[in-house]
Amino acid sequence: MKNSILILFFFVLKTNVGFSQTKAIVIDSITSKTIPYVNIWVENENNGTTSNDYGEFIINETDSTKNIVFSAIGYKRETVQISQIKNIIYLKPETTVLEEVVLTKKKESKKIVIDKFKKSKIHFYYGSGKTPWMVGKYFPNEDKYSDTPFIKEFAFLTNSEIENAKFNIRLYEYDSLNFIGNSVYDKNIISSVKKGKKTTIIDISDLNIRFPKKGLIVVIEWLIIESNKREYFYTSKGIKKKNTAFEPMFGAVAKDTNKYAMVYRGKWMKTFKNTNQSIKNYKDKYSELAVSLTLTN
Structure with a gap:
């Protein structure tokens, strides 16, 4: 007998009939290069998207007073009100202070x-x-x-x-x-x-x-x-x-x-x-x- 498989999908249910779309591109504030695969969320809500290979994104949200949170590895987290998003979002690179480590050569024998x-x-x-x-x-x-x-x-x-x-x-x-x-x-x-x-x-x-x-x-x-x-x-x-x-x-x-x-x-x-x-x-x-x-x- 075949084993049953359950898939837990994370969907967002909306009652709104229409959406307003916000389009922009995410850019590194130092290098001016686009940033792909940025995690983009409506603050405190289960609504979001990801920037594509070219840093571009589209997000659907009807309330322009809500905030959008931008999160990417190596960059400071940025929160921007939807009404303030124009064409470009700049993210600042984040400097992480790491503990002092002693460098050793890997052997890979274990x-x-x-x-x-x-x-x-x-x-x-x-x-x-x-x-x-x-x-x-x-x-x-x-x-x-x-x-x-x-x-x-x-x-x-x-x-x-x-x-x-x-x-x-x-x-x-x-x-x-x-x-x-x-x-x-x-x-x-x-x-x-x-x-x-x-x-x-x-x-x-x-x-x-x-x-x-x-x-x-x-x-x-x-x-x-x-x-x-x-x-x-x-x-x-x-x-x-x-x-x-x-x-x-x-x-x-x-x-x-x-x-x-x-x-x-x-x-x-x-x-x-x-x-x-x-x-x-x-x-x-x-x-x-x-x-x-x-x-x-």
């Missing part, structure tokens, strides 16, 4: 894999509708990692109906008060996935990133860009309807606690319990991003 998942056990997927969102997983630091301090690679379970669908990886230090602390790496890690259900390996060994002392949060971010767009039909109350999703989808494991799982929907929050779940293994459990981490020396 490695350790953390939280390896079983592909056959996963029947729940995170997916994105028309609004971008992020899902994060916290890896606490442990003494046994001291001999393998460098992050070598990540493994995700992905499912995509589009070849080479892109997504972004953000890496943060853990913060016990705010979940998300300082960025561990100040650039986007744009990655792509193959079509179908795959274990997607992302090797970042060339970045020489050390596992943070306070623990690591791995965040995947959907990109609301045309090349990721997928339109499909579904039936509701006997009526055939058309909808839009953005690939890829990411597998999730069922957990008894949400201690290590978080989502971003306008703000960071812990995941909710799946009380209405139809899949037995996930009912009354918390969903946690299926990602394993490989460390090396």
Whole structure:
């Protein structure tokens, strides 16, 4: 018998019939270069988008008094009222003060894999509708990692109906008060996935990133860009309807606690319990991003 699969999409329901559109381009205030893949949200709401490869974006919102929040790795967060957005949004590069580190040469003679998942056990997927969102997983630091301090690679379970669908990886230090602390790496890690259900390996060994002392949060971010767009039909109350999703989808494991799982929907929050779940293994459990981490020396 086929296993059932549940996909959790993040959609935004609106009662408004018409939308007003705001169009602009995001630019680096120092270099004047466009900034791709900026996370763009209506402040305190589940409405947003992503700037495309050329830094361009369109956002739908009827209330011109609301604020738009612009967030991108390596740049200061910017909040602008919709009525003040003209043609260009400038973001200022952010300087992060890092702790002093001792440089050592990597040997890669040792490695350790953390939280390896079983592909056959996963029947729940995170997916994105028309609004971008992020899902994060916290890896606490442990003494046994001291001999393998460098992050070598990540493994995700992905499912995509589009070849080479892109997504972004953000890496943060853990913060016990705010979940998300300082960025561990100040650039986007744009990655792509193959079509179908795959274990997607992302090797970042060339970045020489050390596992943070306070623990690591791995965040995947959907990109609301045309090349990721997928339109499909579904039936509701006997009526055939058309909808839009953005690939890829990411597998999730069922957990008894949400201690290590978080989502971003306008703000960071812990995941909710799946009380209405139809899949037995996930009912009354918390969903946690299926990602394993490989460390090396």
